[in-house]
Amino acid sequence: MYIYELELKVRDYECDIQGIVNNSVYQNYLEHTRHEFLEENHISFAELHEKGIDAMVSSIEIAYKTPLKPGDNFISKLYVTKEGVRYVFHQVIYRKSDNKLSIKAKVNAVVVIDGKLATALPEFDELVARSEVKSN
Template identity: 55%
Template sequence: MQDYIFEIQLKVRDYECDIQGIVNNAVYQGYLEHARHEYLQSKLISFKELTAKGILLMVSRIEMDFKRSLTSRDTFQVKLRMERQGVKLVFFEDIFRLTDQALCLKAKVEVIAKINDKLTRGEIFDTLNLEF
């Protein structure tokens, strides 16, 4: 079992499904991003304030392993945990359908930071009050 530090419940909207009636693969990135942003907001971290200070947190790589499809009106949870790996902050995010607790997606999202347009060594992640 994973040691998740945050989870959020969401619901599939009809327009997120493709002609096959399943959630389009690109939509999953939106779910993952929303969960990361909600987690950061729960830690009182504002992208607007960071940007005003010249600090940009950016995705540098995403790996997604699709396990089962979500369909219209499914409710699901995105659960995440994080690790610091060198210059990167790595989010491990899993999506579970609530009706049967089926694992639908496993993702690894690598985030880097730039300060005043220069790549950092990740030291900013240590100052953001995050749980590793």
């Protein structure tokens, strides 16, 4: 089902006074995973922007399950679906040591071309198709 994985490690400064990863940091992990995924698939935000195409997050829904702590290695995974004009990045983060789910997220993104909401972007539609093939 997941078509991409990225392994990362929690850095001390990402944690709050409780000794766990601050909730806002998870959004950085999710974004970094999406950017690495797109880069691996030869999709560049800079190149798209030069063509008048901007992909942007419209909303994020995160369920926090098991906190990560300093030094924890974790695996960030994703797959992509399409709902109307939105591209939905379904993302999870698992703590590597025990494979416990840390967070589950649904990131909605839209594409704007020359300032107007687009119904599709071929490069993203290809990622959706790959996700669908993987889940079948």
